Amino acid sequence: MTSLDSVLDKDGVRLTVDDAVATVTLTNPAKRNAQSPALWRALTEAGRGLPGSVRVVVLRGEGKSFSAGLDRQAFAPEGFDGEPSFLDMARGPEAELDATIAEYQEAFTWWRRNDIVSIAAVQGHAIGAGFQLALACDLRIVAEDVQFAMRETGLGLVPDLTGTHPLVNLVGYARALEICATGRFVHAEEAERTGLANLVVPADQLDAAARDLAGALLAAPRDAVVETKALLSGALSRTYEEQRTAERAAQGRRLRDLAGLSD
Numbered sequence: 008m009t010s011l012d013s014v015l016d017k018d019g020v021r022l023t024v025d026d027a028v029a030t031v032t033l034t035n036p037a038k039r040n041a042q043s044p045a046l047w048r049a050l051t052e053a054g055r056g057l058p059g060s061v062r063v064v065v066l067r068g069e070g071k072s073f074s075a076g077l078d079r080q081a082f083a084p085e086g087f088d089g090e091p092s093f094l095d096m097a098r099g100p101e102a103e104l105d106a107t108i109a110e111y112q113e114a115f116t117w118w119r120r121n122d123i124v125s126i127a128a129v130q131g132h133a134i135g136a137g138f139q140l141a142l143a144c145d146l147r148i149v150a151e152d153v154q155f156a157m158r159e160t161g162l163g164l165v166p167d168l169t170g171t172h173p174l175v176n177l178v179g180y181a182r183a184l185e186i187c188a189t190g191r192f193v194h195a196e197e198a199e200r201t202g203l204a205n206l207v208v209p210a211d212q213l214d215a216a217a218r219d220l221a222g223a224l225l226a227a228p229r230d231a232v233v234e235t236k237a238l239l240s241g242a243l244s245r246t247y248e249e250q251r252t253a254e255r256a257a258q259g260r261r262l263r264d265l266a267g268l269s270d
Contacts (some may be wrong), residue, residue, distance in 0.1 A: 015056055020049035027062040028221050036070025041078035042136045044090055047114035054117030062229055063221040064118065066144055067128040067214065074137030076158065108167055115143040115169040121237045124224050128217040129153050130210050140171030142177075145236070147203060148217055150210035155193040155203065157186055175203045176243060234261060 015022040019035040019042075034041035057064070068074055078087075086092030090101050096104055118125040127141040132151035135158045141147055157174075159166045166187060175183045178201045186193060198204035206211075208216045224232065234257045242250050263269050 008215050009233045015049065015053055015124055018045040018049040019043070020053060022053045022056065024058060024061060025131055027060055027225055028218075029057055029064045031064060031066045033066075033068040033074055036072070038078065039070065039072040039075035039132060040068045041075050041135070042140075043078045043081065043087055044111060045087065046170055047111045050114035051117070054114075054120075056094070062123060062232070063224050064123050064125045064144075065128060065217045065221060066118070066125060066140070067217070068137075070131075072131035072176070073127075073129040073133045073153075074140060076135030076137045090222075110169070112240070115139060118143040119145065119240065121233050121240070125237065126217050126234065128213050129155075129204075130213055132156075135159055136165070136168055139168040142170045142173040143168075146205050146220065147198075148206045148208065148213065148220060149195055149198055149204040150206060150213045151195050151205070152210055153195050153198060153207075154192055155186075155198060158190045160188055161190040186265045230264060231261060 012224070016034075019033055019040065021032045021034050023030045023032075031050070035041065035046075035047075038243065079085055081093045084092055084094070086095065096107055108211075125144040127144035127147045128149075129141050129147055130154055132154050133141050134156045135189075138157050157166055157170070165171075171183070171187075174186070178186070182201065185191075193203065195204065195207045199207045206216060206220070206231045237252055238250075238257055241253065245253060260269070
């Protein structure tokens with residue numbers, strides 16, 4: 008393994024690279040991988056630091072829980088060391104608050120880049136920001152003990168870490184509203200049935216299942232996977248005719264490449 012631990016192993020995030028597969032691990036099991044602004048910055052750095060050889064990124068959490076969500080210290084008057092509390096940020100200019108939230112969201116956006124396929128391997132609790140981090144990935148493999156929940160509404164907040172768009176796309180508006188507004192748990196069987204999970208496995212098989220899926224994704228030529236992901240990810244925003252046009256253009260690029268005619 009070519010390890011990037013010496014480059015990125017901080018603030019509860021570790022990045023390792025093994026040829027075409029990168030693994031991002033949340034490394035604070037004592038706090039059930041609770042999230043903080045420092046962790047979000049480290050996740051953003053992990054995305055920016057991926058070598059060009061990486062095709063698949065696996066996201067996992069150490070310990071019994073994938074991520075129990077936002078560290079509640081964010082709402083304490085003292086906040087985190089060297090960080091303002093969320094309440095102090097709310098008292099500042101609206102534009103600054105918006106820019107800060109946008110910065111936090113960057114930790115959740117890069118997982119959908121067309122040049123990679125991301126897999127979340129989720130066990131135990133995936134609450135709030137943890138649920139949204141799992142939703143940020145393209146695919147989700149979950150352990151039988153998984154418990155998804157979106158608890159922001161119950162705290163007087165909204166899910167703001169990019170989770171609402173994939174949630175609605177996966178389960179539909181009505182179910183997404185019910186999940187968010189009630190804050191209830193979604194367990195493994197429902198997650199698989201509704202499309203939140205691609206696969207459910209016993210907890211002790213989670214890492215192996217993620218490795219197997221990564222291997223299967225690497226079997227196809229990279230450019231074909233990149234073009235296919237771009238087609239599928241944009242399908243919902245296109246009309247039927249626009250999607251037909253996009254398919255033709257993508258296939259033309261693939262055929263020219265196979266014929267050795269690409270630029």
